[in-house]
Amino acid sequence: MSGIAAYGVHLPIHRLPLAVLAGKNKEGGPERTVAWADEDSVTMAVEAARKALVGRDRDGIGLLVFATTTHAFAEKQGAALIAAALGLPAQVRTADVGHSLRGGAQALGAAFDAVDAGHVREALVIVSDCRMGAPGSDLERSGGDGAAAFLVTAEAPLATFIGSAQESQELVDIWRRAGDRFTHGWEERFTTSYGYLEPAVAAARSLTDRFADLDPAGWTWAASAPNARALGTFAGKMKLGEGRVRPGLYDRIGFAGAAQAPLLLAGALDEAQPGDRIAMLVHGDGAEALLFEVKSAAPAAALQPALDRRMPVRTLASYRRARDLDLSEYPAVDDQGISATIHFRERAENLRLQGQRCACGEPQFPKGRVCIRCGAKDDFTDEDFAERSGQIVTYTLDAFFPAPDPPTPVAVVQVDNGPRIYMQLADIAASEVDIDLKVRFAFRRIHQAGRRPNYFWKAVPERSLS
Amino acid sequence: MSLKDKAAIVGAGCSKFAENWTSDAQDMIVEAVYEAYADAGIDEPNRQIDAIYCGSLYSLAGPVDVSEALKLYKPLTSVYNYCATGTETVRAACMAVAAGVYDTVLAVGYDKPKDRGVSGPPVTMRGVRDLPATPAGWFALAAAPYFKAFGAGREHLAQIAVKNHHNGTLAPKSFLKKEITVEEALGARMISWPFGLYDCAAQTDGAAAVIVTRADLARTFRPDPIWVKAIVSHCSPNPHTDPDHDFLRWKATESAAADAYRMAGIDDPFRQIDVAQLHDCFTLTELLSYEDLGFIPKGAAKEHIESGTFTLAGELPVNTDGGLKTFGHPTGASGVRMMVENTLQLRGGAGARQVKGATTALSHNIGGYPTGCAISILGVE
Numbered sequence: 001m002s003g004i005a006a007y008g009v010h011l012p013i014h015r016l017p018l019a020v021l022a023g024k025n026k027e028g029g030p031e032r033t034v035a036w037a038d039e040d041s042v043t044m045a046v047e048a049a050r051k052a053l054v055g056r057d058r059d060g061i062g063l064l065v066f067a068t069t070t071h072a073f074a075e076k077q078g079a080a081l082i083a084a085a086l087g088l089p090a091q092v093r094t095a096d097v098g099h100s101l102r103g104g105a106q107a108l109g110a111a112f113d114a115v116d117a118g119h120v121r122e123a124l125v126i127v128s129d130c131r132m133g134a135p136g137s138d139l140e141r142s143g144g145d146g147a148a149a150f151l152v153t154a155e156a157p158l159a160t161f162i163g164s165a166q167e168s169q170e171l172v173d174i175w176r177r178a179g180d181r182f183t184h185g186w187e188e189r190f191t192t193s194y195g196y197l198e199p200a201v202a203a204a205r206s207l208t209d210r211f212a213d214l215d216p217a218g219w220t221w222a223a224s225a226p227n228a229r230a231l232g233t234f235a236g237k238m239k240l241g242e243g244r245v246r247p248g249l250y251d252r253i254g255f256a257g258a259a260q261a262p263l264l265l266a267g268a269l270d271e272a273q274p275g276d277r278i279a280m281l282v283h284g285d286g287a288e289a290l291l292f293e294v295k296s297a298a299p300a301a302a303l304q305p306a307l308d309r310r311m312p313v314r315t316l317a318s319y320r321r322a323r324d325l326d327l328s329e330y331p332a333v334d335d336q337g338i339s340a341t342i343h344f345r346e347r348a349e350n351l352r353l354q355g356q357r358c359a360c361g362e363p364q365f366p367k368g369r370v371c372i373r374c375g376a377k378d379d380f381t382d383e384d385f386a387e388r389s390g391q392i393v394t395y396t397l398d399a400f401f402p403a404p405d406p407p408t409p410v411a412v413v414q415v416d417n418g419p420r421i422y423m424q425l426a427d428i429a430a431s432e433v434d435i436d437l438k439v440r441f442a443f444r445r446i447h448q449a450g451r452r453p454n455y456f457w458k459a460v461p462e463r464s465l466s
Numbered sequence: 467m468s469l470k471d472k473a474a475i476v477g478a479g480c481s482k483f484a485e486n487w488t489s490d491a492q493d494m495i496v497e498a499v500y501e502a503y504a505d506a507g508i509d510e511p512n513r514q515i516d517a518i519y520c521g522s523l524y525s526l527a528g529p530v531d532v533s534e535a536l537k538l539y540k541p542l543t544s545v546y547n548y549c550a551t552g553t554e555t556v557r558a559a560c561m562a563v564a565a566g567v568y569d570t571v572l573a574v575g576y577d578k579p580k581d582r583g584v585s586g587p588p589v590t591m592r593g594v595r596d597l598p599a600t601p602a603g604w605f606a607l608a609a610a611p612y613f614k615a616f617g618a619g620r621e622h623l624a625q626i627a628v629k630n631h632h633n634g635t636l637a638p639k640s641f642l643k644k645e646i647t648v649e650e651a652l653g654a655r656m657i658s659w660p661f662g663l664y665d666c667a668a669q670t671d672g673a674a675a676v677i678v679t680r681a682d683l684a685r686t687f688r689p690d691p692i693w694v695k696a697i698v699s700h701c702s703p704n705p706h707t708d709p710d711h712d713f714l715r716w717k718a719t720e721s722a723a724a725d726a727y728r729m730a731g732i733d734d735p736f737r738q739i740d741v742a743q744l745h746d747c748f749t750l751t752e753l754l755s756y757e758d759l760g761f762i763p764k765g766a767a768k769e770h771i772e773s774g775t776f777t778l779a780g781e782l783p784v785n786t787d788g789g790l791k792t793f794g795h796p797t798g799a800s801g802v803r804m805m806v807e808n809t810l811q812l813r814g815g816a817g818a819r820q821v822k823g824a825t826t827a828l829s830h831n832i833g834g835y836p837t838g839c840a841i842s843i844l845g846v847e
Contacts, residue, residue: 343594346595362709364707365707366595372707396609397656399658399659400602407656408598410598410603412705412706423598
């Protein structure tokens, strides 16, 4: 039987206090995660997957399913891009799941099916979302951004997938029309009653009925809900006792869309003991519930460190700039953007931070034909540097570079046992940047030339990836 | 092979460097070149000029800009080497003359960046990994390591800005004629740490030209030709990827200086050079150049800035006309403008900013990331 062999979580480091969102200059209180200008569903997915795959060989992954309601492209796959950034084998099956908050469960279901059928040995499932609520809307306040990744294998060591239950529901409660930037919602009491509670309770009951012999009263529920009150109502209707429902983290993350229940599942796995059973419930165009049996305690917590890694957003203006909510004198130009042919030739460098090493031992990035050390021509072996660490050789804080949140920290980074790479820094306060600072690398949106997301790696402080 | 004493400058001209809203490239080219013609006593350019070398960074139509502005239809070579373009243009002219291909050539550098509608250099992102910072950000990369190693700081950079602002007030064709204080420099808005606004050169429009001729013909133009003692160019690895760079220097300047001194027969630059125009695109670039050019030992800039070594009254005046900082920086013109200033200094014609008795003058351009440097040394004998 298939199950979860490993998992990882990524939350954007930026936290927007709801007081700041309301225009108050106040610290503390409830806050939500905010994907910054250089993050999107793809970058968060890559980071969550890298955490799930730490120390693991990636060559056995035969299927990658990426679930989100916030695809960076309406036409162009996210999973293939993520597979390239992760350096998965070119033969990997890739699929995107979209359109519904329920996508995470569908992605996991597809992975369990493929592994159980023996089609693939290992499957990677990533659920990532950064939905935008219109400025001033309830959705802007209640939303959150984040990603969770799960490695699915047969006879998985952490948790076994027992079974699932579905309930499909057609209604117009929450939607984004093709071309819309912001999510719309119908009146909240209607959407909670019929978009959430009715299908959620139906799916949950179908799961408890189906596995009535597995002591449903003792299960822990990692349940999505549009808000804390709705989650409480669900618990009440299901008569779930004290501690049986994982806290929704609405005042720390917000409602993270399709990633909400997967993030809570990761939190449940963090604290689970062998023999525990965890039910994950997702909603959206119906509901779906999945049951897991824990086989062993997780080697390390995933959710808590991500929650602890935080940088509060100090001003409403910086949030608005980061999310591109203000009109600009020079908006991004809708032109051809970066050269697709150049990007095609350089995709390993751009997406995997791949350089090369000369037979003489000299590492080099970007790739070249002639060695800067020994002068030999074409005597190189490819080498990926994304998972290395490094340190800052020198830096500047560029206030003139067009960025939503200047100054832009830029550094020459010495990769440990690797080349020097000139790159921007992220997730760091200007005052923290210094020579010799230890860094690691994070996959980010580097710019939007041609109004397309263009991706490269940035250096982030090592402590922020602990 | 050496170019020493094989070519001479017999004419020099320079347009007003400014935000020339009412002039186009043609106006500035004509202004600079006709001044150089007059300076050389050239009245029949179509007979007396054999070829043209032009340098421009921003022009898309460099060769045609020049030939059509001057209605001078001659062999025309367009030269480009980032911010070293100006000196490189004159170098190409000198090599052609030294090789005996031409007798007399015109070298003109110009740029017209102020028609773009925005301040500062262009920041375009076409490749995914295109430079993730502005030029200020590239040149600032030496700051943190240098400050750490030698204890210098923003206040020393500010003194360079104050000096060049002062010198600029004495040059009739300079852009900024405004004295500033160290406090003003330190308090200006940040561009890219540690550079504030006053640490950055003023980008302007402008053109500059020199007439270069064979040594044996020089006195047929003027009795006081200025001799090219050395004119060299050198490149270095991109400091962003150079595995060995210490960010305490720019290697291209060190290499080019060694070549230039060898060609000119200079072994004690601080004593033998009387006046210098250095590439102060940013104040730190000037500071590093004092050392990279061997004027003073590595790390000694701080004390020399404090003691005024490089001021007009100091032992080795630098950027006597205000430099890129205040004379202005129309990129392709800057190196040529420096040679125009050195020609004036060596003839004793630099007015209020004249360095007394100057007989040897150096000029220096560095550009790219930075990756390329070109140096000229001119002399009176």
